Amino acid sequence: MATNSTAVEIGLNAAIVTVEANDPKILVVTRDAAGKSVADGLPLGSFDPLLHRTFETGLRASVEDQTALHLGYVEQLYTFGDRGRHKQPDDVDLHIVSVGYLALTRNDGEQTGAIERGGSQWRNWYGYLPWEDWREGRPAILDETILPALRAWADRPRESSAGRLPNRRSRLRLAFGDDDFPWDEERVLERYELLYEAGLIEEAVADGRLKATGLAVPLGRQMRLDHRRILATAMARLRGKLKYRPVIFELMPSEFTLTALQSTVEAISGRHLHKQNFRRLVEGAKLVESTGATSTATGGRPAALYRFRRDVLEERPAPGIKVGGR
Template identity: 55%
Template sequence: MTTAQDTQRETTQSGEAHAVPNPSAVGLVAVIVAATDGEPRALTVEVEGQAAGRARGLPAGPLVPEHPTLERGLRAWVERQTHQRLGYVEQLYTFGDRDRQGDESAGLHSLSVAYLALVREVRPAGLAEASWRNWYGYLPWEDWRAGRPAILDDIEARLLAWAASPADPKQSRRRQDRLALTFGLCGGAWNEERVLERYELLFEAGLIPEAHGQSGAACPTDIATTGEPMAFDHRRVLATAIGRLRGKIKYRPVVFELMPPTFTLFQLQRTVEALSGTNLHKQNFRRLVAQQGLVEETDGVTSGATGRPARLVRFRREVLLERPAPGFRLRASRRPA
């Protein structure tokens, strides 16, 4: 940035000149994503204050005056808690709901500014408290790579019951529409980007333990069906991140942030599939990548593994300049696996 601005010295964003008339506590949260061995992983940490005991959380910490920017503050917290350096970082969403944050008592707001980060390698998690987890452990219904997940039978049955429960037929109808939209029930189609909407629906329907008190006793489903819980509202943040990432890989070449310097086209495909939770047609995928000019060949080939060796390629950084908006326009294969 160039020049300091003194125009605004004496005024806040709102145009008022008081000294912090209504302070809020601002937290920073990070969803740090990697993909190794064809599995999508998020970096999690131990959470001490959590009554549930075993639920893990995302790297997070409060914004303090020492942080020059939000993003720098986030990087500092992540490095401190996980010893992981971040490369690609983008802002995700700012969460501020009173009822979800659970901070209504103090009479002031507590916001969480969430970020999405993509990292290349999974170092074996420098700290014992930090570890990489397959994100589908938290949202198992999102993984359609081996076809429709069986747990969806159970989930759908409960959701339909939830939709049918209101006395008011109009409200019942509205709930059914939402089911169709998000879970593809009643003739709707499954859209892999609606991760957050699905999680929120499950939350409202009472199938998410985090929605009930700390005991989780009121929750009628088990973890095998609705996934492992997370501390605070971090599963919601994770769902937001996955949805955003699934959308973004279709029009920006962000997947390459997850790849090593050289890789095979099939590894790339596996990574995209891991993120999107669907399967792609192999030949068409390589055609797409080729014609978009996203990669260039190296002279290396794979070895050791079974099957014909594959050529190693690398990301062509030049496409960022050439094409107006490169990325994958991926479309799931119709065949179930």
């Protein structure tokens, strides 16, 4: 074994998602252990094989310690281990490999105070990736800033000794739906990585790829290290998964109106859905059943309350809400 090998530490990152007031929220750590403000980042802990039997138990323990939040649904996303992804002045000889997780939780407000005292906050995930929110139509930032800059980058001459590289224009069409290609809401990570490669987001500056993005206004809120990439991975996974698994109900209370369910699906998918089509889709798929009760919480006419019909998990292999996409 080589004596000059680099030490490796296993980190555990959590992209923790909830929906509050019809907006998707991600839990971010905004203060360090000493109470000092730091750039937004996802909860991050270390795996200790002497304390944690599995990565997931280590993740749950670190999240609870950092944020006072008890996690519900958790699934492993991806392992992030690229060299240089975790640059910090005090770990020159240490390489951090992070195992990323997607976690879903219901935000009933009871834990908010403890979360904020622990140095964390819920933030709208579209604040970090604003081009992904199409609920009010096509985002202006695409045509005003992103696409002109990406087209200029794609047409820029480049040299490479690695042979023929993938065509930038083709990648742009696929990722951003340019040249009349359809927009695919699941290509979140591809869009983020294209912006990073083009040097249009602040993380590319922080990583030393260039001195400045050249843009007058940053494209979304920056996160520390590669946490915005992990967030993009989590968003893509969740958008894809809600089409074939009933994960959306992990974000819903035990009883809900169909309007609330639609708003939650729209929040995650970033798309506006036709009300009657959505109701036919949900009821036709037999994902929900009426409780026989009504709610007057909206202040209007009473709305029927529903609950998730768990028998659907035993009836077919892919009981999701197929709202579009590829």
